[in-house]
Amino acid sequence: MPYDPxxxxxxxxxxxxxxxxRDRVAPRAHDIDATGxxxxxxxxxxxxxxLFALCIPEEYGGTGTGALMxxxxxxxxxxxxxxxxxxxxAQELGSLPIKLAGNEAQKAKYLPRLASGELLPAYALTESGSGSDSAAMRTSAKRxxxxxxxxxDKRFITNASVAGVYIVFAKTDQTAGHRxxxxxxxxxxxxGFQVSRLEAKMGIKGSTTGELYFTDMRVPAENLLGEEGEGFKIAMRVLDHSRPGIGAQAxxxxxxxxxxxxxxxxxxxxxxxxxxxxxxxAGMLADMxxxxxxxxxxxYKVGLMIDEGAPAADLTKYSAMSKLFCSDVAMExxxxxxQVLGGYGYVKEYPVERMMRDAKITQIYEGTNQIQRLVIAREMLREQRAFLLAGVS
Ligand SMILES: Cc1cc2nc3c(=O)[nH]c(=O)nc-3n(C[C@H](O)[C@H](O)[C@H](O)COP(=O)(O)OP(=O)(O)OC[C@H]3O[C@@H](n4cnc5c(N)ncnc54)[C@H](O)[C@@H]3O)c2cc1C
Known part of the structure; x- marks a missing residue:
């Protein structure tokens, strides 16, 4: 029986x-992929x-059933x-900045509508010139x-054109790097907000992935999340909580x-x-x-860690590990x-080629797996394990 905590x-x-x-989603999967x-x-x-309510605490109209759920x-x-x-x-990813960094007014305004699914959110960090290196972003915000x-502008934004609210990261100080x-x-x-194009993709074809343009877009100062200069910290904290979601998809x-x-x-x-x-x-099936x-x-360990309030550094590392491992497993x-299905595996009449195409993105978005390895190694290098070497000369 699979692990079930x-x-x-x-x-x-x-x-x-x-x-x-089984009854409602599976019968639609082929057509969603075929039509895009x-x-x-x-x-x-x-x-x-x-089901959108699963992402939101009870006091804001959600189920409050936690991250593992x-x-x-x-x-x-x-x-x-x-x-x-x-x-x-994507609902979880787009809700997290408000859940983790929003003030009471922002939470009260947005979270209930995110819980009901009336509102779909988007998380807009990536730009054409800054994906892995998000601190190199150029979008500016001037008070x-x-x-x-x-x-x-922003590139590759999930839910572009269908989202009602976008979490946009922009530089309020072009000289201060990620700060x-x-x-x-x-x-x-x-x-001043515009979705300028949607991408044609290898997989997850029904999901919209688009480019956003901001032209003299005036956003009320009350819509700032946290303090000026805290955006990068918020973005990374969100990813620590959302990357396991990509692991779950994988x-x-x-x-x-x-x-x-x-x-x-x-x-x-x-x-x-x-x-x-x-x-x-048989051996291949056993390995799978x-x-x-x-x-x-x-x-699931990471889900439990989030629900139990694990220390931030542990979460950073384990969240990256879960995304890395699950997505590499998904691709393999x-x-x-x-291969098990032979020629039938390669044709669209059977679902496994679609699953293989869908799996590929899990190694790329919310930080590529190369970036996950950097994150994990960085956390390891901060840890003290010298005691393990005690007595070794
Ligand atoms: C379908 C889809 C949906 C997406 N949804 C969103 C979204 O909703 N919101 C959002 O903000 N972004 C989203 N993204 C963007 C995604 O997170 C980025 O594409 C991803 O982080 C990689 O950035 P990049 O494409 O610029 O690649 P690059 O950063 O240019 O990387 C290219 C290659 O170099 C490697 N690389 C880069 N730097 C290093 C390094 N220091 N060490 C070793 N290797 C390195 C990378 O791993 C990769 O293999 C989405 C992308 C796609 C395709």
Missing amino acids: LTDDQREIRELIRDLS EFPADMVELLRDHD VLVAIEELAKVCGTTSLLLA DGDHYVING GISAFIVDADTP LGLAQGATDYALEYAKTRETMGKPIAQHQMI ETKCEAARGLL VTTDAV
């Missing part, structure tokens, strides 16, 4: 999501079943549809009376592909027996299952699932 209440929610995933259209019906489904929900949706799972992961005037970055809540109807894709390959291997026969009984296929379960152990396992 959930409470009985959380298990009930998981059962509901499993049923929804944003799945408004899946947003409705998540709204109707209060969000991860499990994303995982269950991703087992059948990468795009639909990203709706929930003008009781407003900030924002000019610049010059501030974070703003920007309503989509703010004059794990769901990997487990979904494993489950599909297993059933296929039981019925597809070559040389007089089901391929599952050929040792090389083992990798998924190892990934789950690490991911979905590729193996295609």
Whole structure:
């Protein structure tokens, strides 16, 4: 039985999501991928079943069921549809800046609408010239009376064009490096805000990924998150909490592909027996299952760490580890699932090639896996383990 540290209440929610995933999401996954259209019906489904509320504390209209529950929900949706799972992961990513750094007025204004799903958010950090090196961003914000005037652009923003609110990072001081970055809540109807294009992608095709332009965009000063210059700190703190969500998406894709390959291997026969009984296929299935379960152990540990209020440095490291490991597992396992299905794995009639394409992005967004390795190593280098060498000469 897979690792399951959930409470009985959380298990009930998981059962509901499993049923929804099987009955309502899975039948749509192929078409969402084939058309590349944003799945408004899946947003409705998540709204109707209060799943966006999983991301929000109870006092602001959410379920208050915690981070582990969000991860499990994303995982269950991703087992059948990468795009639909990203709706929930993006809701968590876009809500986190307000949850972690918003003042009371900002929380009261936005969180209930994020909980109900009336509002979809977007997190706008990346620019064309600054992805991994986010401190190199050029978008500027200049104070003008009781407003900030924002000019610049953002690239690769999930939920572009469907979000009602954008968390925009911009430099209030161009000379201060990452200490010059501030974070703003920007309503989509703010004059000067424009979505200039949407990308055609390899996977997660129903999710919108777009470019934003800000031209003399006047944002009320009350929409500043935290203090001026705290934007980078907020961005990184958010990623510490949101990266496990990408791990959950990756794990769901990997487990979904494993489950599909297993059933296929039981019925597809070559040389007089089901391929599952050929040792090389059986070995591949065993490796896929083992990798998924190892990934789950690490991911759920991080969910529990967030819920138990783990120290920030530990969270930084373990969050990066979970995203790194789950996404590498997803790429390996979905590729193996295609191999198990042979030629049928390569054609669009079967879901595993879609899962493989969807898995690739999990190694790239919210910090590439090269960046995760840098983060993990940086935290390791700060740790003191000299005692392990005591007595070694
Ligand atoms: C579908 C999609 C959705 C996205 N959604 C969002 C979103 O909602 N919000 C948002 O802000 N961003 C989003 N992004 C952006 C994403 O986070 C960036 O693309 C990612 O962080 C990498 O940045 P980059 O593309 O500029 O690559 P680069 O930073 O140019 O990196 C190129 C390569 O160099 C490697 N590299 C870079 N620096 C180092 C280093 N120091 N050491 C070793 N290797 C290094 C990288 O790992 C990568 O392999 C999204 C991207 C995509 C494709």
